[in-house]
Amino acid sequence: MKYMSTRANHESVESVQAIYKGMVPRGGLFVPESFPEADLEVWKDLSYADLTYEVLKLYLTDFSEKDLRDSVHEAYGTGAFEKNRIAPMKYLSEDLNILELWHGPTAAFKDLALQLMPRLLHRSAMKLSTGRQLVILVATSGDTGKAALEGFKDIPGIRIIVFYPKHGVSRVQEMQMLSTGGKNTCVVGVEGNFDDCQTKVKHIFGDHAFARELKVNGYEFSSANSINWGRLVPQIVYYFYAYFEMVRAGKLEFGNPFNVVVPTGNFGNILASYYASEMGLPVGHFVCASNKNNVLTDFIESGKYDRKRKFYNTSSPSMDILISSNLERFLYHMVNGKAEKILRWYEDLSKKGIFKVDIATHHRILEKFSGGYSTEAEVFETIRSIFDRDHYVIDPHTAVGVHVYQKYRKETGDQTPTVIDSTASPFKFNKTVYQALFGDTGVKSEFELMQALSKKTDMPIHPSLQGLENRKIRFDTVVSLSKVKSEVREILGL
Numbered sequence: 001m002k003y004m005s006t007r008a009n010h011e012s013v014e015s016v017q018a019i020y021k022g023m024v025p026r027g028g029l030f031v032p033e034s035f036p037e038a039d040l041e042v043w044k045d046l047s048y049a050d051l052t053y054e055v056l057k058l059y060l061t062d063f064s065e066k067d068l069r070d071s072v073h074e075a076y077g078t079g080a081f082e083k084n085r086i087a088p089m090k091y092l093s094e095d096l097n098i099l100e101l102w103h104g105p106t107a108a109f110k111d112l113a114l115q116l117m118p119r120l121l122h123r124s125a126m127k128l129s130t131g132r133q134l135v136i137l138v139a140t141s142g143d144t145g146k147a148a149l150e151g152f153k154d155i156p157g158i159r160i161i162v163f164y165p166k167h168g169v170s171r172v173q174e175m176q177m178l179s180t181g182g183k184n185t186c187v188v189g190v191e192g193n194f195d196d197c198q199t200k201v202k203h204i205f206g207d208h209a210f211a212r213e214l215k216v217n218g219y220e221f222s223s224a225n226s227i228n229w230g231r232l233v234p235q236i237v238y239y240f241y242a243y244f245e246m247v248r249a250g251k252l253e254f255g256n257p258f259n260v261v262v263p264t265g266n267f268g269n270i271l272a273s274y275y276a277s278e279m280g281l282p283v284g285h286f287v288c289a290s291n292k293n294n295v296l297t298d299f300i301e302s303g304k305y306d307r308k309r310k311f312y313n314t315s316s317p318s319m320d321i322l323i324s325s326n327l328e329r330f331l332y333h334m335v336n337g338k339a340e341k342i343l344r345w346y347e348d349l350s351k352k353g354i355f356k357v358d359i360a361t362h363h364r365i366l367e368k369f370s371g372g373y374s375t376e377a378e379v380f381e382t383i384r385s386i387f388d389r390d391h392y393v394i395d396p397h398t399a400v401g402v403h404v405y406q407k408y409r410k411e412t413g414d415q416t417p418t419v420i421d422s423t424a425s426p427f428k429f430n431k432t433v434y435q436a437l438f439g440d441t442g443v444k445s446e447f448e449l450m451q452a453l454s455k456k457t458d459m460p461i462h463p464s465l466q467g468l469e470n471r472k473i474r475f476d477t478v479v480s481l482s483k484v485k486s487e488v489r490e491i492l493g494l
């Protein structure tokens, strides 16, 4: 399998390079040249790990079978996930079929990719034998940082440095990061907001002189963000898995289509479901759910992507995004690989903050995709109503998906069995969830709220969050924005 650039500005590469490079150096993303075919009959009885192996084998054809097997086993078979609960389904009333993607070590769905991708990256680096250590730089608004730290923890030949806005993450998220183990991990608070952190890290990535200095000292920067193919491919798996689980549960007849509903930010998760369908998984319709930052809802409806709009901080922060990076891959497939169109649209986006796809492309998108969004009031109301009805607690991101699905079904009358991705444990967002269920939170700390929420709902706290407030803090450095680069130097001993 070869990987091409969405902007036709790079020669095609094998998966090892696509994963090692992360993105195309001059802009653009690596996409597979074709979609391999799934064998549903054979796959339907496989365990999660074995299914993962089959999917990887079709896409990462330049890896040895042993490397793939070992990577999959290390990610999903050694206890990072709750035993045998990698992606369990939960069936609620009114046909709400929930895929719980938060049983990994950081209680968010990013674990599914970030437990596996670092192992693929490590093996890619070995194959390319550059002799240099990789330094992963991450700017995080909370969730990605912790999932990346856990994924890269103690991976040989790789170090990871995470920058987070000192006053811009929740106390739970901060404690999760600051208590991370591992000899190769480092966490630094920054006086500034998330955008400042991200811009700073991007500058460092683009700093050629600094890159040369690093090389001389045996280092090389890399990134772990969701545009890396190594993060996307593990996410294809759980759509197959959910389908087979629903068949086993009698919710669906083998061979018939199901719909998918995905709470969306960077478009990675929903894109993975599209890849699964192109491989032969029978998906009827894709529903892309957004919060108040509804740039994708507008795009799907109008064919016009317009990032020139107000940015809202919502109760589902992992979806507070105005530039949805992985959409570029999807559009590439929608125009049958006509890279000149992608190039033009993304030039428009960067120069004017807006682009419009042609009518044929827009129609093609509408055939399979719907968008919808939830206001903050609707998120709160959904968390409450699901608890009242089913005694089941969902987090604000999942609530966005549930609400958008309910609206979609009402408006279209589409009764196709549907899976809804649940992307985070409710115990990561105690304040919002507590407020939605029981009103005023008083002056309780986040950790007190977590306990109270667990007690009042009879739901056990996610193991990775239990006792978090008492864990040992390993990192206490806070720097100003202007010191981010010198901090990297210091950490690497340059």
Ligand SMILES: *Cc1c(COP(=O)(O)O)cnc(C)c1O
Pocket: 108, 109, 110, 143, 226, 263, 264, 265, 266, 267, 268, 269, 270, 318, 319, 397, 423, 424
């Ligand atoms: C990252 C994230 C999302 C968005 O996923 P994308 O792949 O970026 O669309 C949704 N919910 C949670 C909890 C997340 O952490």
